[in-house]
Amino acid sequence: MPERTSVKRGRRVARGVSAVVVLAGLGAYVFVYQQSDQSGPPHCVVTGEGDESYTMDPEQAANAATIAAVASARELPERAVTIALATAMQESELRNIDFGDRDSLGLFQQRPSQGWGTEAEVMDPVYAAGAFYERLVEVSEYETMPLTEAAQEVQRSAFPDEYAKHEPNASLLAAALTGRAAAALNCTVDTAAEERVTGSVAAVNERMVREFGEGVETVGDGALLTVSVPGSEETGRGWELAHWSLAHSAELGIERITFGSLVWEADRSREGWRQAGAEGGRTAADSGAELRLGLAAE
Structure with a gap:
C-alpha cells in the first residue's frame, strides 16, 4: 500500500476538479535555467x-x-x-x-x-x-x-x-x-555530475509539509509522490508547488516534474518546460490538473 499523508487546509478549498502533484527524483545537481540558456554553470532563471x-x-x-x-x-x-x-x-x-x-x-x-x-x-x-x-x-x-x-x-x-x-x-x-506566473522558473541540471541524491517520498513529503504547513495531501509509492491540489490546471497553487519542487529538486532528488500538459525533466532540462504529450504517461486531455514528479532511485 502507498504511504499516505493527509493534512487538511483551511484555505483555497476549491470545488470540482482536483489538481495532483507527483514528485520524481533527481540527482544532486538540478538547477534552474532559462530555456534558451545553453551554456555556463548550473543556475536559476525566473522570467517575466x-x-x-x-x-x-x-x-x-x-x-x-x-x-x-x-x-x-x-x-x-x-x-x-x-x-x-x-x-x-x-x-x-x-x-x-x-x-x-x-x-x-x-x-x-x-x-x-x-x-x-x-x-x-x-x-x-x-x-x-x-x-x-x-x-x-x-x-x-x-x-x-x-x-x-x-x-x-x-x-x-x-x-x-x-x-x-x-x-x-x-x-x-x-x-x-506564489504560482501567479506559470512556468516562469526554469532549471538546468548537470547530468554529468558524479554525485546524485536519491529521492525519498518521506523526505519530500516532510519538507513540503513543514514549509507549506497544513493542507498538503500526498500519496507516495516507490519513486513517485503525488500531491493533490484543489483547482484546475490554471490554478496558482499547482504552479506554486511545481516551482517549489523545481527550486528544491537538487537537494530532494526530484528528476521529473509534470503539471497539466507541461513537463520538466533533468535529462532534458535545457529545454525548460515543454509539452508532455503521450511521453509523460498521460496526455493534456486526460491528465486534468496534475503535477507529476519522479524521485531518483539508488
Missing part, C-alpha cells in the same frame, strides 16, 4: 512577461522558494513575499550565512540579542522567514506602503533605502513562487 529576468544559483533559488512557501502557509499575499524576498536579497543575497554585523545571522540577518530567536533558530530558513512575517504583519498597511519602508519597519537597518533596489527582481520571483 517582457525581457525581465533574474538569475540565481541553486542555493538562492531554494531559499527563495522556502520564503515563499512559509508565506503560503500563513495565507499571506504576494506583496508580503515580495517584501521578504527583497529584504533577504539585501541582507544576505538569499544565502543562509552564519556571520554578519555583530550577532546577525541567516537569510534576514536577524540578531538573537534583539529577540529574533536563538542562533540555531535564525539559521533555520523556515523559522527565520516565519519570524520576519510575524513582524511584517504588525506593520499597518504594509501592503500599500513603499517596499523599502515596510522592510525597514521590520529590520531597522542602518541603510533603510537599500531594499528598494531589489524590488523588481523580488517581484519577478514572487510572481513565480
Whole structure:
C-alpha cells in the first residue's frame, strides 16, 4: 500500500476538479535555467512577461522558494513575499550565512540579542522567514506602503533605502513562487555530475509539509509522490508547488516534474518546460490538473 499523508487546509478549498502533484527524483545537481540558456554553470532563471529576468544559483533559488512557501502557509499575499524576498536579497543575497554585523545571522540577518530567536533558530530558513512575517504583519498597511519602508519597519537597518533596489527582481520571483506566473522558473541540471541524491517520498513529503504547513495531501509509492491540489490546471497553487519542487529538486532528488500538459525533466532540462504529450504517461486531455514528479532511485 502507498504511504499516505493527509493534512487538511483551511484555505483555497476549491470545488470540482482536483489538481495532483507527483514528485520524481533527481540527482544532486538540478538547477534552474532559462530555456534558451545553453551554456555556463548550473543556475536559476525566473522570467517575466517582457525581457525581465533574474538569475540565481541553486542555493538562492531554494531559499527563495522556502520564503515563499512559509508565506503560503500563513495565507499571506504576494506583496508580503515580495517584501521578504527583497529584504533577504539585501541582507544576505538569499544565502543562509552564519556571520554578519555583530550577532546577525541567516537569510534576514536577524540578531538573537534583539529577540529574533536563538542562533540555531535564525539559521533555520523556515523559522527565520516565519519570524520576519510575524513582524511584517504588525506593520499597518504594509501592503500599500513603499517596499523599502515596510522592510525597514521590520529590520531597522542602518541603510533603510537599500531594499528598494531589489524590488523588481523580488517581484519577478514572487510572481513565480506564489504560482501567479506559470512556468516562469526554469532549471538546468548537470547530468554529468558524479554525485546524485536519491529521492525519498518521506523526505519530500516532510519538507513540503513543514514549509507549506497544513493542507498538503500526498500519496507516495516507490519513486513517485503525488500531491493533490484543489483547482484546475490554471490554478496558482499547482504552479506554486511545481516551482517549489523545481527550486528544491537538487537537494530532494526530484528528476521529473509534470503539471497539466507541461513537463520538466533533468535529462532534458535545457529545454525548460515543454509539452508532455503521450511521453509523460498521460496526455493534456486526460491528465486534468496534475503535477507529476519522479524521485531518483539508488
